[in-house]
Amino acid sequence: MLGSLSRARRFGLGAGFVLLLLGGGILFLELGQLAxxxxxxxxxxxxxxxxxxxxxxxxxxxxxxxxxxxxxxxxxxxxxxxxxxxxxxxxxxxxxxxxxxxxxxxxxxxxxxxxxxxxxxxxxxxxxxxxxxxxxxxxxxxxxxxxxxxxxxxxxxxxxxxxxxxxxxxxxxxxxxxxxxxxxxxxxxxxxxxxxxxxxxxxxxxxxxxxxxxxxxxxxxxxxxxxxxxxxxxxxxxxxxxxxxxxxxxxxxxxxxxxxxxxxxxxxxxxxxxxxxxxxxxLIETLRDQVWEVDTAWRYTYLSPQVEEILGYKAEELLGASFFDLMPPDEALRMTGIIEAIGARCAAIVALEGQHLHRNGNRVVLERSGRPFFNECGRLLGYRGLDRDITQRKEAEATRLAEAGQLRDTLVREVHHRIKNNLQTVTSLLRRQAEAHPGAAPVIDAALAQVQAVAVVHGLYGRVTQHRVLLDELLSTLASNVQELSGVSIARDVPAPQQGRLLVRENETVALALILNELLTNAVKHSTVQLPGAGPHVVLSQEGRQGFIRILNAGRLPSDFDFAAARGLGSGLGLVRALMPASGMSIDFRQAGPRIEVEVRVGPPVLDTSPRSLAYA
Incomplete structure (x- = not known):
């Protein structure tokens, strides 16, 4: 039994050893995999x-x-x-x-x-x-x-x-x-x-x-x-x-x-x-300009605090509003086209001036500059930029221009006034020469009339502002001057036009004055004053932006007279032809019964029809 127990013990120990080796091997493999x-x-x-x-x-x-x-x-x-x-x-x-x-x-x-x-x-x-x-x-x-x-x-x-x-x-x-x-x-x-x-x-x-x-x-x-x-x-x-x-x-x-x-x-x-x-x-808040960011619909997504100082609104009040909501209607319409054209090209906004309304209703002029920004795919996300308040600068510039204009008007009027005075001195000298030399009186009288016509022009410029002479004022003054020099009464029908007064360009005024003066002098010289109602008669009418001057006097045109062909003209009408501008004026002579009728048509470019002149008139 002891042998059997020993064998059993050895068998058990052997089996245990085998199992131990088996378990150890499996354990070794698992630990290796774990490691x-x-x-x-x-x-x-x-x-x-x-x-x-x-x-x-x-x-x-x-x-x-x-x-x-x-x-x-x-x-x-x-x-x-x-x-x-x-x-x-x-x-x-x-x-x-x-x-x-x-x-x-x-x-x-x-x-x-x-x-x-x-x-x-x-x-x-x-x-x-x-x-x-x-x-x-x-x-x-x-x-x-x-x-x-x-x-x-x-x-x-x-x-x-x-x-x-x-x-x-x-x-x-x-x-x-x-x-x-x-x-x-x-x-x-x-x-x-x-x-x-x-x-x-x-x-x-x-x-x-x-x-x-x-x-x-x-x-x-x-x-x-x-x-x-x-x-x-x-x-x-x-x-x-x-x-x-x-x-x-x-x-x-x-x-x-x-x-x-x-x-x-x-x-x-x-x-x-x-x-x-x-x-x-x-750093942004220390700038004087307001910094902004807008989306592709031009709606504000960011505004720096300076907007309250410039426009009177808090920044959060304007988030979601567009560029154009704070502009006057006419300015918004103008700026919409400009800014949307810039946005369509994804171009930069450079020093674009526009009017805006302050919270208190005052108009503020802002100078706007900005650049587009994009996402990583290159799609436009909006614009970022700066607005600068230039209201005071624009007001100072307007004041300076107004003061310069007033100074120029004053100086020009003074120059014209002095020229008129000098021409009047020349007129006095010519009159003395005519009295001293009766034989040369006709020639001196003709020169005297021309000098007096130029003096009339400078006299008108010495009274007006912005250097503008009206056609009706020029015609009335010339008629009065010729009447005073000749002693012949000239009937005048020169009403203020109903369609806006006609302005003569500054560089055409002297030539037009000499032409009208010569025609009036010629009418006085050849009029039959003994007949009732036969004295010269001047009529001004207007159609659109053109003026029509009719000068009527009793008399007959010579048979060989042809103004257009320059036949039968005296020295006075020859001067008229020489002074006529290339365009903007025509002169017609015709026999109307016992009267001679001269019609002078005056239009652009002799007359000024620019927007500024129309506003002045």
Missing amino acids: TEHAIAERLISRDWNNIVLTNRMAAMTNAQGQDLFLLFHVTDQRPVRERISERAMAIDRLLEELEGRLDDARGRELLAEVGSRHRHYLSSVGEVSGLLAAGQHEASSRRLVGEAVPALGVLQASVSTLNQSQAAMLTQAGRASLTVSESARRMLGIVLLASAAVMVILSTWVIRSVIRPLDKELQEARAIVEQIAGGHLNQGPAAQRGQTGGLLAAMYDMQRTLGGQILARTEAENALRESQQRFQG
């Missing part, structure tokens, strides 16, 4: 962590670039700032190249390409701003800063943040995958140990004490770490375990600390970005 998967998880975690470190470094550099951009406007020597911007740009390019070799997921490479594109666009905008600033064009550089560089920086930072979030998500996913592998391995190991428990009570007790419980405790702690990470508690757990090295649990604690540092860095980056945005907002 392999654990090594893969550690490699993925390490890779994703390094990628996050690189993207955090890139985010910090883009924030520093934003601060350098604003320093350009606040330092005297801009060269060190430009060199720092260039160095950081090259460092970001090196980070992009390093990340391109490390990223193996499609989403990450797509986001990395987007960051590279945004970075190139931002550097282009910064180059333009720096160039304008270096050229001394501070206003243009400020507009380029507000319209392009700052938005491009914001888009670049948003792209870097998105890439960072993507890599953080991959790191979390790798950690969870590692935890899943560990839990699967634990379940398989439990099954193997339970299968061997029937024949290896002592070995299973040893295994439970030496392997299962520590492993279970480690997995529980790993699960607790993942839950803490998911709950945002990134620095909790026993200090002794947080300080251990090697193994999955240590890797999990390393990941916990890494994520904590990453979130801390991200928080610091967001605080820096918020501080940069506040600094930019403060």
